[in-house]
Amino acid sequence: MERTVTVEPEAGLHARPASKLVQTANRFDADVSIGRAADGDDGLVRADSMLSVSGLNVGHGESVRVVAEGPDAEAALDAVCELLTSPVEEEEGSGSGPEDAP
């Protein structure tokens, strides 16, 4: 089964959202793959691989296709798509990025 969603996190599939996606994909038995919606089957890579997910270089607002196969495929899809469609919570008090650090 599969679903196509728009990537909400501001950072796209980098840094924290990418780590979270990989950690989530690893939690399930199902094989989860992900790719740009426009790239078709050839664009799909393993969602449990940080290397593959970072290599996609998907940015905020892009449309991605998520495919899951296996016993808990539906739960895996739910979890992964939930992540992809939630704007990332910046943790409280850690707004010490380059711009606002004194």
Added chain:
Amino acid sequence: MRTLAGVGSTPRSGVGTARWYRPDADLTLPDRPEPDAVDAEAELERYEAARDAAREALQDARDRTAERVGEAEAAVFEAHQGFLDDPTIVEDVEAAIGDGAPAEHAVADRFDEAVAQFEGMEGRMAERADDLRDVRDRLLRELVDDGGGASAATDLAALPHGTILLAERLTPSDTAALDPAAVAGIATVEGGRTAHAAIIARSLAIPAVVGVGEALESVADGETVLVDGEAGEVVVDPNESRRAGAGEAGPNAIRERVETADGRPVEVAANVGGEAELRPAAERGADGVGLFRTEFLFVDRESPPTEEEQYEAITAALAAFPDDRVVVRTLDIGGDKPVSYLDLSDEENPFLGRRGIRLSLDEHADLFETQLRALLRAAATENGDGLAVMFPLVSRVEEVERAVAAVESIAADFADEGVDYAVPELGAMVETPAAAFLADALAERLDFLSVGTNDLAQYVMAADRGNDAVAEYHDPLHPAVLRALNRTTTTVEGTDAWVGMCGEMAGDPALTELLVGLGFDELSMSAVTVPAVKSRVREVDAEDARSLASDAVACETRSEVLDVLGLDENEP
């Protein structure tokens, strides 16, 4: 005097002695043996062991960075863990070992291939190459230098005082290992100011200039170097006038205490989790320490620290802030902070179990006594007047009474023994709804209360602060949490006690007006945000703040609160 231009990263200056850090030099791989000479089984085990060690080190780096710098900066180490255990990498490395490659060559080859994939690309993709190099080097250090795997990192943590660290590039792990009290500055050949390592250096307030280019190679070990992070210059053999300007506090530090526009004083203090953080906190103009975590004295060791060790650490903190208050929190273990040599029982719900003062009063009364002895002795020293002690995770009045009785009994022992001691200010943390409801009763028995918003939000909202699935519930701006804060401050108002906040919420300048309006006398935060909060306090009018706070407390939903505060949805 010779000046090299780079990109200023941390806008401060420091002068010291140049010392090159060349981690790659230690990572020469042994010659590649004939495939038949390789014991694949043993190599697979070495790879596995190296990964285990690296995973543990990354977890430590993550936790340390989260505590010292912030969750957002710590996230890079989660990405590293992702690369470390990436199934496509692990499968390829294992296959190469099966084909007769020794573990270190299999790792180096596979990671170099991955680095090449990202190298030369722009922005975020280039950062991935840095991440991969960092993970590769970690693994290789484990493999090439078995047993002494952490040597490079350990050296960085133990640099002599006044070191100007020069490097091709620094990884985030390298930077997080630095002791800001020892390192007077950083200059690198490569790197931009938004790289993770630069951000961490900035949060540690270490002067830094990055991207100096090959010209940096002309600087030799032992030369006197000034790093000017504001001008973006590295000055070799600086003259007197250049040196005179170095080593002063950053441009935004406000040294004096601050009050609101209409004259209400608000103490802005720093949260400190180790001795290395004292100097940066003082330099950023913190009015003392509002939360001195003592856990760092207890972790990463085989047995608990002695009374003497704790006494030394506490007096060091007092010496860093001779005219200010230093609030030391007694040991806060349990929950998510296990300590290996303490036999803590496994609990189904550790956050609702034996943690904080609960352990100190019973299972670990011995540790508590040792800690209190060190504290009472430290209170009698030269700078001891400013010492305050607070107890974590209080939920019952009886706990406060027992803790105070423990202090009194130690005082009586000292009096008998003829040991110098003084009883410091005593306080409780308000982290549970129970403590918020009982704030007046607690305040009557103590000198102060300090609210820990991370735990308070977790317990008020029944939402695990570490569980992303309930992140939207773990919300310090939820009206239920604001009402708990309001109840605490308003009921304490009628007593002699003061009330502070030492959760992360205190460090957000966008919330300063709200917190002043709620009636907090003290706000304590990561040192990095002290200057911004101090300057915000000066703009706030305490009367306006009070009406803003009462409007916020009257709200029924988060979005109403955000409206009242004039904040966007994704703000705090």
